[in-house]
Amino acid sequence: MRFHVVNLPHTQTTRSYSPCAYTQKVRRFCDMMSGLGHEVFLYASQENEAACAELVTIVTKDEQREWFGNNDFFDGPINITWGKNDEHWVITNGRAAAAIAERAQPRDFLCIIGGTCQEAIGAALPHLMTVEFGIGYSGVFAKYRVFESYAWMHAVHGAHTTLPGIMSDRGRFFDAVIPNYFEAPEFPFSAEKDDYYLFIGRLIEAKGYQIAVDTCRALDRRLVIAGAGTPPEFGEYVGVVDPVRRGELMSRARAVFVPSLYLEPFGGVHVEAMLCGTPVITTDWGAFSETVQQGVTGFRCRSLRQFCAAADAVDDLDYQAIRDYAVGRFSTDVVAQQYEDYFRHLETLWGDGFYAL
Template sequence: MRFHIVNFPNTETTRHYQPCAYTQKNRRFASMMTELGHEVFLYGGEENDAACAEFVPIVTRAEQSEWFGGADLYKDPINLTWSPHDVHWQISNERAVTEIAQRKGKRDFIGILGGTCQKPIADTFPELMTVEFGIGYSGVFANYRVFESYAWMHAVYGSYASVPGVMSARGQFYDAVIPNYYDVADFPFSEDKDGYFLFIGRMVEAKGIQIAIDTCTRLGVNLIVAGAGEVPEADCVEYVGVVDSTRRGELMSRARAVFVPTLYLEPFGGVHAEAMLCGTPVITTDWGVFTETVQHGVQGFRCRTLREFCDAADAVHKLDYRGIRDYAISKFSTDVVAPQYEAYFERLLTLWGDGWYAT
């Protein structure tokens, strides 16, 4: 199989850009499909460390600086704006179209994660199948879609259920749910935990940072906070800034638990999967993806009141750290997820023949 994967205009497909989950999905997808023997053309910025048949730069560092006001796109990847009419999307889409046209073959796949912002690429190549292959966002458009969780798939379906007299949206046979995926080597394991709890991610209210602070304040324990943004002041907080992939793994592996108390319906929440890969318990809210990935009292705790968050923090030391890691590897490692993607795309290939009726 042959894939054309188009990265975002604001980042590079390297391990360095950890704060952008979708950049890392593009990078890891290219590598794992290449390792399975498929041909991957990856389009992006000037830098790349993903395995692929060919890396095609379509955006320069100078252009990124111009478009995003010289912002540090490692520390602030959310500086990206989300209109297909924005100059950075228009130019990167046009260049991707030009480069794909020179390389495309029959029955190739185009893979994007920018939703409607990258729709012009799909519109240019109706003879190819465009797949949104890791949806954790709104603004979906493709005929073929892979969601990061059933919770988010159902949320997106529900958002279109507005026809009078229709109870709910219909499912789509050629959609799928495949979780996010990670290189296990990036996540060290430690049986020995230190005394701190960890919150790592964007410093926005919707990520639940205040819940982590309130819990640790009430218990009188330390909370290390890492990520981009302004951290609420509290005596329990030690802010360590934006951390690289090595420091990220160290902090996660030694934490008593990682807080991921997202207030909105979390499509995936990569931090909680990363923490579990380190053998570290997670403390989450009780909706979204967590209902699928966190067995209450096994890999962590799903909570609905401050009392429950405090009880969870008091109890995490009783959990089986090795069991948490083994579970996470069985769910989220690239070795496990890559065959799921391969099977999904093989299913799509049947649409060139008998499709749903293929034997």
Template sequence: MRFHVAALPHTQTTKHYSPCAYTQKVRKFCDMMMSLGHEVFLYASEENEAACTELITVVTKEDQKEWFGEKTLADGFDWFSWNPQDRHWLIANARTIAEISKRKQPRDFLCAIGGGGQQLLDQAFPDLQTVEYGVGYSGVFSKHRVFESYAWMHAVHGARTTVQKIMSERGQFYDAVIPNYFEVEDFPFAAEKDDYFLFIGRLIEAKGFQIAVDTCKRLGAKLIVAGAGRPPEFGEYVGVVDVQRRGELMSRARGVFVPSLYLEPFGGVHAEAMLCGTPVITTDWGAFSETVQQGVQGYRCRTLREFCDAAESVDKLDYQAIREYAISKFSTEVVAKQYDYYFQRLHTLWGDGFYTV
């Protein structure tokens, strides 16, 4: 199969941009499809670490400097606009459309991950199958969509359905759920933990870092905080960390807090922590209800008392079993096969589709 993969206009497809989950999904998706023997045409920036048949540069570093100024990872990505009428999207999309036009063949897939920002690509190629292959956002547009969790798939469908129309609205047979995916070698395992808890992620209210602060304050426990944004007054702040440092911090922590206050589509940090064999402490909604078995890989909580109890109980969990579970669910080796099966199913739509036997 052949894939035209459109990257994002504000980053480079390298591990350096690990704080941008969607950039990493692009990079690893290309790696997975190439490992399965497919052709991948990547429309991206100048610096690239993704495996691909051909890298087509549609955004230069000079473009990014002109569009976004001197932004660094320490600034996070909340400044980035997903408005499809903004200059960076219009230019990147126009260039991508021109380059895909030179290379497309019948029955190719067009893979988008920018939500409404990349809808123009779908409109430009009605002869291709456009797939949003990592939906953790609400602005879906394509006919074929892969969601990061069942919780998020149902949330997106529910947002478009009124109570009066529940029985008249129909599910989409070619929607699918495939979890986020990770390279196991980036997440070291430590059988012994150090005496600290970790919060790593964007330091915004919605990510719930205050819960980690309040819990560790109440217990008199050490908290290390990493990520872009204004650090809390409590805890040891270590800034934005690279891939190696992230693995070190996660693997040695007693537990990692991922207490998102919103309906988390996936929450990659908790899967990364589990890949290190480290228990997670989360809220009790969104993807966590599917990925964290209570008292096995960690704890899902609803009150400060429960968060405190969880923090005091993580040492009892089986670290090796947590890691093995995470590898079986979220490793690129496992997830690649799920994507391959999904695209093989879509390929039948050029024939009998649902009725293929």
């Protein structure tokens, strides 16, 4: 199979851009498909660590600096806007579409990660099968879609229906749910934990960092905080960390808080923590209801009392079992086959589709 994969306009497809979950999905997707023997063409910026047959530059670092100013994540959030008519989207979409048209062959797949902001690429290449291959956002457009969780698939599907009544809506046989995926060796395992809890992520209200603060303050426990934004007064703030430091912090924490207040499409931080053998403490909705085994890999909570009880109970969990569970569900070795099966399923659309035997 042949894949044309388009990255976002503001990042490089390198490990150093770890705070951008979608850029890392692009990088790892290219690695997985290339590793399975498929031909991957990547349309991105100048720096790249993803495996591909060809890297086609559709945005330079100079243009990124002109458009976004700071774009290395370590001095604060990148100033990108998400309007499909914004200059950076229009220019990179046009370049990507033109470059893909030069290389495309019949039955190639066009793989999009930017939702409606990149819809123009698919519109310019109607002869290709366009797939949104890692949906954790709401602005969907493609006929074929892979969601990060069933919770998010149902949320987006329900939000986009125009039919009256939920039972009037229809499922889509050529959509799929495939979880986010991670390179297990990047996440060190430790059976020895230090005496602190960790919150790592964007320091915005929706990520629920205040719950981690309130829990640790109530219990008089040490809380380490990492991520972009303005840190709270309580806790030890260590800034934005690189992948190596992330692994160190996660693997040695008693538990990692991921108490998202919104319906989390996936929340990669909690899987990264479990890959380190570290219990997670989350809210009880969204993807967490599918990924966190209550009382086994962590705890899903709905009150401060429950969060405090979870913080006390995490020491009793089996760290190796947590690691094994995460590797068995979310490692690239496992998820690559799920993508292989999905794209083979889409290939039947060149024949009898649903009725193929």
